[in-house]
Amino acid sequence: MNAQLLQPAFVDPVLDAQRGFRAALKALAEPGLIQHLACAPQLDGLAPATYALCLALLDVDTPLWLAPSFDTPLIRANLAFHCGCPFTANREDAVFALLGEHDLLDLGGFDHGNDRYPDQSCTVLVQLTDLESGRGLLWRGPGIKAQRQVHLPVPQAFWLERQRREAFPRGLDVLFAAGHHLIGLPRSSRVAEERT
Amino acid sequence: MSLSPRQHWIGVLARARLSELQPHEAALKDVEYHLIRAPEVGMTLVRGRMGGDGAPFNVGEMSVTRCVVRLADGRTGYSYLAGRDKVHAELAALADAHLQGSQPSIWLSDLITALANAQASRRAQKEADTAATKVEFFTLVRGEN
Numbered sequence: 001m002n003a004q005l006l007q008p009a010f011v012d013p014v015l016d017a018q019r020g021f022r023a024a025l026k027a028l029a030e031p032g033l034i035q036h037l038a039c040a041p042q043l044d045g046l047a048p049a050t051y052a053l054c055l056a057l058l059d060v061d062t063p064l065w066l067a068p069s070f071d072t073p074l075i076r077a078n079l080a081f082h083c084g085c086p087f088t089a090n091r092e093d094a095v096f097a098l099l100g101e102h103d104l105l106d107l108g109g110f111d112h113g114n115d116r117y118p119d120q121s122c123t124v125l126v127q128l129t130d131l132e133s134g135r136g137l138l139w140r141g142p143g144i145k146a147q148r149q150v151h152l153p154v155p156q157a158f159w160l161e162r163q164r165r166e167a168f169p170r171g172l173d174v175l176f177a178a179g180h181h182l183i184g185l186p187r188s189s190r191v192a193e194e195r196t
Numbered sequence: 197m198s199l200s201p202r203q204h205w206i207g208v209l210a211r212a213r214l215s216e217l218q219p220h221e222a223a224l225k226d227v228e229y230h231l232i233r234a235p236e237v238g239m240t241l242v243r244g245r246m247g248g249d250g251a252p253f254n255v256g257e258m259s260v261t262r263c264v265v266r267l268a269d270g271r272t273g274y275s276y277l278a279g280r281d282k283v284h285a286e287l288a289a290l291a292d293a294h295l296q297g298s299q300p301s302i303w304l305s306d307l308i309t310a311l312a313n314a315q316a317s318r319r320a321q322k323e324a325d326t327a328a329t330k331v332e333f334f335t336l337v338r339g340e341n
Contacts, residue, residue, distance in 0.1 A: 003266075003272035004270055004272070006232045006264070006266070006272065007232065008230065008231060008232055008233075008234075009233075013234075013236060081232075081233075082233075
C-alpha cells in the first residue's frame with residue numbers, strides 16, 4: 001500500500017461514524033427523504049456523503065466492489081487503510097458496491113440475498129452529482145405515509161432494471177449520495193410515473 | 197527470522213516508557229506534521245499456543261493504541277503499542293517517521309540505542325530477580341511403590 005496517498009478521514013472517528021450510520025438508517029427508514037451529513041471528509045473522486053457512508057459502513061467483513069470509475073489508487077488506499085475492507089472483482093462476493101451514475105443500467109451479478117436470509121443482499125452505494133434535478137417520480141411503500149415525490153437524476157433504464165430484478169423479499173437496497181446529502185431506496189419502495 | 201531495522205525500532209519505541217520519550221518531545225515535534233490517524237485506543241485478540249507449539253487458543257483481549265502521522269516532506273510514521281497511552285503513540289509514530297529520513301543515524305544513536313539499552317538492562321534486572329526465586333523440584337520416592 002502506498003502510504004503517500006493516505007489522507008485523514010473523520011475528525012472524530014467514533015461519533016462521526018455513528019452519525020453516518022444514523023443517516024443511512026434514516027435514509028432507508030424514510031425512503032426518498034433527503035438526509036444531511038454535515039461532518040463528512042473530502043477525498044478526490046468521492047463526494048463527502050459517499051465517503052462518510054463508506055467509513056461508517058465498511059469493515060473487514062464487508063468485501064467492496066468498486067465501479068471502474070472509482071477504482072483509483074487513492075480511493076483504494078484510503079478505504080483499505082481507514083475501513084480495512086477487502087476489495088473484490090466479483091460482484092457476487094460483494095456485500096457493498098460503489099457505483100456511479102453510468103453503472104446503473106446493469107445491476108446483474110449482485111447478491112440479492114435468499115428467501116431465508118434476504119438481509120444478506122448486497123447494499124449498493126450510488127454517487128450522483130445531485131439529488132434533485134431529475135424527473136419527478138412518485139414513491140410509495142413502507143416509510144412513506146401516502147406518496148412522496150422524488151426527483152432523482154437517474155436514467156429511466158435504471159427503474160426498468162430495478163423492476164426486472166425485483167423478487168421480494170430478495171432485492172437490492174440502494175443509497176444515493178451527492179455532496180453532503182443522501183437518499184435511501186430500499187427494495188420495498190414502489191416507484192411510479194407521476195400522473196400529469 | 198531476522199528483524200529489519202524498521203521492525204527493530206518500531207518494537208523498541210513500543211516498549212519504551214513515556215518518561216523516556218518525553219525528553220525528545222520537542223525535537224520530535226519540531227517539524228510540520230499532521231495526523232493521518234489520530235491516536236486511538238482499541239482492542240485486539242491475543243492468541244497463544246500451549247508450550248509454544250500446541251494448538252492455538254485465545255488468551256484474551258488487550259487494549260492497543262495506534263497512530264499514524266505524516267511529516268510535511270511525505271514521510272509516514274506508524275505506531276502500535278500495548279496500553280492506552282495516546283501521547284506515547286503519537287511520539288512513537290513521529291519517531292518512526294523521523295527514522296525513515298535520509299539520515300536516520302542521528303535518531304538511531306540518540307534515541308533508539310539508548311532506549312534499547314535501557315530496555316535490555318530492565319529485562320536483565322527482572323530476569324535476575326526472577327532467577328533468584330527459582331525452585332528446583334525433584335522426586336525422591338514416588339508414592340505408589
